[in-house]
Amino acid sequence: MNRIMESVGTLAALVAVGVLVIVIVSVARKGAPSLSWHFLTSKPNLFGGAGGGISNAIVGTAIIVGLATAIALPLGVLIAIYLTEFAPKRIAAPIQVVVDVLAGLPTIVLGVFIYGLLVVGHQQSGLAGSVALSIVMLPLIARAAQEVLLLVPTALREGCLALGVSRWRAVLGVILPTAFGGIVTGTVLAIARAAGETAPLLFTSSIFSNAISTDITHSMPNIPVLIFIYSEQPDAALHQDAWAAALVLIAFVLIASLAAKALLARSRRTLGQ
Amino acid sequence: MSAVPTTTPVPISRRRLIDRLGDIAFHGLTLAAALLCIVVVGAIVWKVFDLGWLSISRYRFDFFTTTVWDPVKNHYGALLFLYGTAVSSFVALLIATPLSIAIGLYLSELAPRGVRGLIASLVEMLAAIPSVVLGLWGILVLGPFMASHVDPWLQDALGFLPMFSGQPGQNGLSLLTAIVILTIMVVPIISSISRELFLSVPNELEEGALALGATRWEMVRGVILPSARSGIAAAMILGLGRALGEAIAVTQVIGGATAFHASWFAPADTLASKVAGNYQSASTRLEASSLIYLAAILLVIGLLVNIVAQVIVRRFDPARAGRAT
Numbered sequence: 001m002n003r004i005m006e007s008v009g010t011l012a013a014l015v016a017v018g019v020l021v022i023v024i025v026s027v028a029r030k031g032a033p034s035l036s037w038h039f040l041t042s043k044p045n046l047f048g049g050a051g052g053g054i055s056n057a058i059v060g061t062a063i064i065v066g067l068a069t070a071i072a073l074p075l076g077v078l079i080a081i082y083l084t085e086f087a088p089k090r091i092a093a094p095i096q097v098v099v100d101v102l103a104g105l106p107t108i109v110l111g112v113f114i115y116g117l118l119v120v121g122h123q124q125s126g127l128a129g130s131v132a133l134s135i136v137m138l139p140l141i142a143r144a145a146q147e148v149l150l151l152v153p154t155a156l157r158e159g160c161l162a163l164g165v166s167r168w169r170a171v172l173g174v175i176l177p178t179a180f181g182g183i184v185t186g187t188v189l190a191i192a193r194a195a196g197e198t199a200p201l202l203f204t205s206s207i208f209s210n211a212i213s214t215d216i217t218h219s220m221p222n223i224p225v226l227i228f229i230y231s232e233q234p235d236a237a238l239h240q241d242a243w244a245a246a247l248v249l250i251a252f253v254l255i256a257s258l259a260a261k262a263l264l265a266r267s268r269r270t271l272g273q
Numbered sequence: 274m275s276a277v278p279t280t281t282p283v284p285i286s287r288r289r290l291i292d293r294l295g296d297i298a299f300h301g302l303t304l305a306a307a308l309l310c311i312v313v314v315g316a317i318v319w320k321v322f323d324l325g326w327l328s329i330s331r332y333r334f335d336f337f338t339t340t341v342w343d344p345v346k347n348h349y350g351a352l353l354f355l356y357g358t359a360v361s362s363f364v365a366l367l368i369a370t371p372l373s374i375a376i377g378l379y380l381s382e383l384a385p386r387g388v389r390g391l392i393a394s395l396v397e398m399l400a401a402i403p404s405v406v407l408g409l410w411g412i413l414v415l416g417p418f419m420a421s422h423v424d425p426w427l428q429d430a431l432g433f434l435p436m437f438s439g440q441p442g443q444n445g446l447s448l449l450t451a452i453v454i455l456t457i458m459v460v461p462i463i464s465s466i467s468r469e470l471f472l473s474v475p476n477e478l479e480e481g482a483l484a485l486g487a488t489r490w491e492m493v494r495g496v497i498l499p500s501a502r503s504g505i506a507a508a509m510i511l512g513l514g515r516a517l518g519e520a521i522a523v524t525q526v527i528g529g530a531t532a533f534h535a536s537w538f539a540p541a542d543t544l545a546s547k548v549a550g551n552y553q554s555a556s557t558r559l560e561a562s563s564l565i566y567l568a569a570i571l572l573v574i575g576l577l578v579n580i581v582a583q584v585i586v587r588r589f590d591p592a593r594a595g596r597a598t
Contacts, residue, residue, distance in 0.1 A: 001490040009379030012372045013392055016464065019457055020399045026414050027406060075306050082303035095307045097583050098314055104511065104579035105572070106518025108545050109321060112568045116320040135313060142310075166292035168299035196403025198521040199545075202552045224405045224521075231409045231525055239413060246406045257401045261394065 024250065031247030034240050040248070044210040044241075054245050056212045060220035064126050064205065065195050067216065068133035073187055075134075076141030077176075083142075084149040085171055103139035108199040110135050115203035126213070126220035129205035136197055137190040144186020148179040148267065181267030185260045192256035196249055198224035223249050321572050325565035327558060336566060340533055342547075344556055349563035351544070351570060353533055358543040361448060361523065362516035365455035370509055373460050377467025378493060393468060400461035408525030411454045416445030416526060424449065424538050439536035446528035448541040454522050459512040466508035470501040507585040514578040518571060520545035544571045 042053035079099065083092050114132040118125070152175050160170035176183075201222055206229075208221040223245055230242035322329065328336070328349065339350020380393050424441030427449075431437040441447075474497050482492040528540025529550055542550070544567045555561035 002488050005378070005490045005493065006383055009375045009383045012375035013379045013384070013396070015372065016376055016396045016399060016460055017392060020395055020402075023402060023407065023410050026410055030413075075309065078303045078306035079310060082300075082307040086300050086303055087307070093587075095310065097580070097587075098311050100583050101576060101579040102310060102314055104514050104582070105317070105575045106514075106520065106545060108518065108520035108548055109317065109568050109572045109575065112324065112548070112565055113317045113320050116324040116565075117316070120324070138310070138313075166296050168295040169292070171299070192401065196405065198403070198405040199549060202520075202549055206552065224403060227405045227409055228521060228525070231405070231412055242409055243413075246409050249403055250406050253401055253403060254398065257398065 024254075027243060027246050027250055030240075030243040031245075034244040035247055039241075039244055043212060052210070052241075054223065054226060054241070054248070056208075056210060056221040057223045057226045057245065058248070059212050059214065060126065060205075060208070060222040061195060061224070063214065063216065064129045064133060064201070064220060064222055065191055067127070067130035068137055068194055069187065069191055071130065071134035072137035072141050072190065076138050076186075076190075077145050077183060079138075079142040080145030080149055081171055081176075083146055085167070085175070099139045099142050102135070103143070106199075107136055107197055108202070111200040111203040114200065119204055124203075124205050124207055124219035126205055126216040126218065129201045129220065129222070130216070132200035132204050133194045133197060136200060137194050140190040140193060141183075141186050144189065145179065145183045148182025148186070149175065151182070151268065152178045181263060181270070185264040185267065188256050188260040188263070192253045192260070195256075196224055196253050198228050201225050202228075318572065318576075321565060321569045325562050325569045327562035328566040329562075329569065331559070332563075332566070336563075342531070342563075344560050347557055347559055349560065349566075351567055353530060354542050354544045354547045354567060355570075356533070357448065357527070357530065357541040358517055358545070360537075361451050361455055361527070361541070361543055362513055364452045365459055365516050366509060366513050368452070368456045369459040369463055369512060370505075372456075373463035373508075373512075374467050374498075374505065376460070376464035377471050378497070380464070380468045381471035382489070382493065382497070393465070396461050397465055398461075399457065400465075404458065404519060404522040405525075407454060407457065408522035411450060411522060411526035412446070415453060416447075416450050418445070419447070419450050419453070420445035428538070435535040436537040439534070439538055441538040442528070442540070446526055446540055447538050448527060448534075449537040451523045451527040451541070451543070451546075452537070454526055455516045455519060458519060458522065459516050462515055463505075463508045463512045466511070467501070467505060470504040470508075471497050474500050503585055503588070507582045510578055510582040510585070514575060514582065517543075517578065518545055518575050520549035524549045544568075544574075 039053045040058065041055050043056050044052035044054065079095075083096060087095065110132050114128050114135075118128040118131060156174055156178060157170065160174055165173075201224060205219045205222060206225045208219045208225075210221075213220050227242045227245050227249065230238040230245070233239075332339070332349070336349070336351050337355065338352055339348075340352045341348055341350050342353060343349070376396060380389055380396070384392060420441055420443060424445065424447075427437045428439075428441060478496050478500070479492055482496045483489075487495060523543055524546040527542060527546050529546070530539070530541045534541065548564050548568050548571070551564055555564055
């Protein structure tokens, strides 16, 4: 029985790691041939077809995700501060549940929601896409910030109180800076997640031209929707472009997650003492 | 009793005033952000139902028992997609759960200490792959592989079962491929929670069992699994929530169905994939509204699943509450 359990466990772990390797290797092998400086810096061909680049989608994704971060980061940190520093247990518990439920909602529903809120009666826009993504990011950032705020030593808080420092000065001047590293980590992970989210953008920023656009009041090209659209086409040349775009996306996501995890381990160590 | 070093009483009181006002303002600001979260969830429910109201008020619960989705006759029902959602998510969960528990055990008890951390982060990395990339791989690599290798083999071996009957398709865009993709997405969720659960079982209990002469398997079966039972249930529900709501990768590989097929080799559609796949093509207001009715069903299921999972997690271990997500 022991032997069986050990081999089953090992086999299961091997399968999971194997799938990861297979997916990454296929994306790398199929994407690498078309990946070039030209691909990253030029626009798609005017009349469709392969041979162009994805610079418009890279710019669009950067703007949409950047704006989403600008919305979600302050709100997420404020929520975390409220839950760890101010809220009585009775009130904190239900708010916590709501934050966690928000994190688990299907992202396509968030897209439909923002479609109804900002697109119906107007038009698709980069801004609508950003707001939709910020709802994806908000609970992730709030949760991460909360975890590091809880790690800030109680002695620091008590020290501030003993010195007669008011709560808001203590939080902004002492506690938040101590937790800074952990909050950055959480934010980077949320960015990595948001950069690959397609469903919230389908209804909010999916009908776009091949030009580079920096106007957030209009629909903006972006990498995930581009991959989605190309992957549904029967054109092998577009598949080629989709693979290359997927390689760009996956490289960004994996590097960001790895960097964030390394940072997290470091800030945990410094806080843990 | 202010410890602020000042020379005149006036700045002291002014500083105190700022401090007091600042505290109130800051408290209010953070509270507002927290309340905003609740408002957002409320607004999501209101807006989605509002957009779908045309269809909801017209079909009411008949929507759940109608298989037809016919833009020509302008008549819509959700049963086909409810079926696709239920089968794809539950079967994926059924495959993923034992696999994930085995991975959790391996990572917490069996793996050589040196590689534990590494393998655990590799498994978690599987969850970081964007679903659209997994879907792309699903269409172009997994689909053809399923069509040429897995499907014929399953049909040979288990063809007497209705789900493995019928001719496998050419491109592998099928319910079965969607199940495999969903399994890949759910495994990292359940296995990383299981691992944490198993690690949190007190060492004294494990060592006690071993000291009493239990083998490692007996220790796992008698000590670790029972104490993690409710946590595993919560993990399964969270995994289910993920599978039910996954739109993009499923849309890419499931093929899209217009009629009911018993065979898993045939294309199908889920609630989420129908909404995602038809995002531009709704021709009438009723069709658009019916698509959003599908999203409303998904929303209600998503809310229920997550609330149930949170309740179980909290009852089981308040300190871990929410970490699961």
